[in-house]
Amino acid sequence: MARHFLKLSDLTFAEHRALFLRAARLKRERRQNTLAGRTLVCLFEKPSTRTRLSFEAAIHQLGGHAITITPGDSQLGRGEPIADTARVISGYADAVMVRTFADARLEEFARHATIPVINGLTDGAHPCQLLADVFTVEERLGTVKSRTVAWIGDGSANMARSWAEAAALYDFRLRIAAPEGYRLPPEVLAAAKGHVTECATPEEAVEGAHVVTTDVWTSMGQEAETERRRHAFQGYCVDAALLKRARPEAIVLHCLPAHRGEEIAAEVIDSPQSAIWDEAENRLHVQKALLEKLILEPS
Ligand code: CP
Numbered sequence: 001m002a003r004h005f006l007k008l009s010d011l012t013f014a015e016h017r018a019l020f021l022r023a024a025r026l027k028r029e030r031r032q033n034t035l036a037g038r039t040l041v042c043l044f045e046k047p048s049t050r051t052r053l054s055f056e057a058a059i060h061q062l063g064g065h066a067i068t069i070t071p072g073d074s075q076l077g078r079g080e081p082i083a084d085t086a087r088v089i090s091g092y093a094d095a096v097m098v099r100t101f102a103d104a105r106l107e108e109f110a111r112h113a114t115i116p117v118i119n120g121l122t123d124g125a126h127p128c129q130l131l132a133d134v135f136t137v138e139e140r141l142g143t144v145k146s147r148t149v150a151w152i153g154d155g156s157a158n159m160a161r162s163w164a165e166a167a168a169l170y171d172f173r174l175r176i177a178a179p180e181g182y183r184l185p186p187e188v189l190a191a192a193k194g195h196v197t198e199c200a201t202p203e204e205a206v207e208g209a210h211v212v213t214t215d216v217w218t219s220m221g222q223e224a225e226t227e228r229r230r231h232a233f234q235g236y237c238v239d240a241a242l243l244k245r246a247r248p249e250a251i252v253l254h255c256l257p258a259h260r261g262e263e264i265a266a267e268v269i270d271s272p273q274s275a276i277w278d279e280a281e282n283r284l285h286v287q288k289a290l291l292e293k294l295i296l297e298p299s
C-alpha cells in the first residue's frame with residue numbers, strides 16, 4: 001500500500017530522525033541515482049517558487065523526472081473530480097506532490113491515489129516546510145529538543161499549525177503571539193499536548209527564545225482579507241528591536257515568500273541571525289530523503 005505524507009505525524013519520530021540523517025548525507029553528496037527512471041508529478045492549485053523548484057530539482061538530482069502541473073493547466077480547472085485525477089496520475093507516476101486549498105481535498109486525493117501523496121501545502125498544513133525548518137534549526141543549534149521557538153503573527157494558518165504539530169513530535173516549546181481572531185485553533189493547541197503556549201504579546205513570546213519565526217499575514221486564498229489583516233497584525237512585525245529580546249545566538253526563520261517591512265523587517269531577513277536562505281535550500285535535501293523513503297520503502 002502507498003505511504004502518504006500529508007502531515008508530519010504520518011512518519012514516526014524514528015523515521016523523522018532517519019530522514020534527517022539521510023538528508024544531511026544527500027546535502028553532502030548531491031547527485032545519486034536512487035530514483036533513476038522514477039516520475040514525480042507536482043500538482044499545483046496555488047502558486048509556488050520554492051516547493052516547485054525544490055521538488056523538481058530533488059527528483060532530477062536523484063536520477064528521476066518531474067512533471068509539473070501549474071494552476072489552470074489541467075482539467076481540474078474545468079471541474080474534473082479530484083478523485084478521478086488521483087486515479088489517473090497513479091497510473092503514470094511513482095509519487096505525487098499536491099498543493100491545494102482545503103485539507104479535505106488533499107485527503108480525498110490521497111484516498112483515491114495508489115502511489116505516495118505528499119502535502120506540498122494546504123490551508124491547514126505545510127509539513128515539507130517544517131521538515132526543512134527543523135532540519136535547519138538542528139544544523140544551526142545542534143538539536144531542536146527542549147529549545148524555545150517563538151512564532152509571531154498568524155496563528156491560524158498552515159505554518160503555525162504545522163509548527164504546533166512539530167513541537168509535540170520533536171519535543172520543543174512553541175510560544176505563539178497572534179492577534180485576537182488569528183489564534184491557533186483550539187483542537188491544534190490541544191493536540192500539541194502542552195508543548196504550545198499562547199502569549200499576550202510578541203515581546204513575551206520572543207523573550208529568551210532560540211528561534212524566532214513568522215509568516216505572511218495573508219496566506220494564499222485569503223487575498224480578499226488583506227486590508228483587514230494588515231490592520232489586525234499591526235505590532236506583529238519581527239524587527240531588530242523585537243529580535244534583541246531573543247537569545248544572542250537565536251536564529252530567524254521564515255518559510256518565504258516574505259513581505260519585507262510587513263511581518264518581518266528587511267534588516268532581520270538580511271541579518272547574520274537569519275537562517276532563511278539555508279532554510280529555503282534545505283527544502284531540497286529533506287525532500288530528497290522524503291522521496292526516497294516514500295518511493296523505495298512502501299509499507
Ligand atoms: N515556502 C514555500 O513553500 O514557498 P513557495 O510558496 O514558493 O513554494
Ligand code: NVA
Nearest residue numbers: 157215219220255256
Ligand atoms: N502561509 C503561507 C505560506 C506560503 C509558503 C500561505 O499559505 O500562503
